[in-house]
Amino acid sequence: MKQLFSMKKLVLLTIGIILIVTAVVLFYPSSTPSAEMGTSYDAAPSADTQPTKGEADAPVTITEFGDYKCPSCKAWDEEIFPQLEQEFIEEGDAQFVFINTPFHGEESELASLASESVWEHEPDAFWSFHEELFQQQPEVQSHDDPWVTPEKLVEVAETNDVPIDEERLASDINQQTYANRVQEDIALVEDYEVEVTPTIMVGNVKVDDPFDYEAIKELVEQQ
Numbered sequence: 001m002k003q004l005f006s007m008k009k010l011v012l013l014t015i016g017i018i019l020i021v022t023a024v025v026l027f028y029p030s031s032t033p034s035a036e037m038g039t040s041y042d043a044a045p046s047a048d049t050q051p052t053k054g055e056a057d058a059p060v061t062i063t064e065f066g067d068y069k070c071p072s073c074k075a076w077d078e079e080i081f082p083q084l085e086q087e088f089i090e091e092g093d094a095q096f097v098f099i100n101t102p103f104h105g106e107e108s109e110l111a112s113l114a115s116e117s118v119w120e121h122e123p124d125a126f127w128s129f130h131e132e133l134f135q136q137q138p139e140v141q142s143h144d145d146p147w148v149t150p151e152k153l154v155e156v157a158e159t160n161d162v163p164i165d166e167e168r169l170a171s172d173i174n175q176q177t178y179a180n181r182v183q184e185d186i187a188l189v190e191d192y193e194v195e196v197t198p199t200i201m202v203g204n205v206k207v208d209d210p211f212d213y214e215a216i217k218e219l220v221e222q223q
């Protein structure tokens with residue numbers, strides 16, 4: 001009789017443990033996702049004056065802090081961005097914002113000045129210019145191999161699908177016409193403690209791993 005009672009207790013205890021483990025497995029991961037996938041800030045970076053793609057009233061903003069000189073940004077633009085574009089930006093669920101993050105010296109600054117000029121004067125030409133600039137980045141390069149020059153930037157504008165006024169672009173690069181815009185970007189880089197490129201934010205959350213598409217997707221869907 002005593003033996004039977006212990007068996008009963010053992011069975012109940014086992015069922016209890018199974019229930020607790022199941023509950024933890026089912027509910028724990030979805031309760032703290034953003035803490036695991038990124039760092040939260042009070043607000044998303046302001047998109048005022050920044051190049052944007054997608055609908056302005058989309059419920060979520062995806063921001064890239066990027067550098068045309070950075071090999072990882074080229075890889076991100078080729079591997080991750082097309083998926084986000086197809087799944088969320090073209091569907092009107094997210095708007096994409098690009099912020100210049102000139103971490104690699106003078107060449108980064110030249111490319112930033114060019115992109116600000118194109119966005120200011122020919123916003124319809126901006127995204128094809130942006131993509132073409134990443135495509136023109138040499139496949140094998142260290143950060144120190146030079147390839148961005150004012151001439152190269154104008155050449156990229158010439159090969160662009162949408163016409164760009166090349167003389168004005170050359171002048172804007174050489175006169176540093178939009179240096180103030182680049183400075184505004186650098187201020188955001190500091191405000192959001194951006195240390196590597198690319199850094200991706202979904203709304204107000206800075207994503208830990210910009211190449212983790214599933215994490216970005218989950219954050220977009222949550223917001």
Ligand code: CA
Nearest residue numbers: 050099100185
């Ligand atoms: Ca900018």
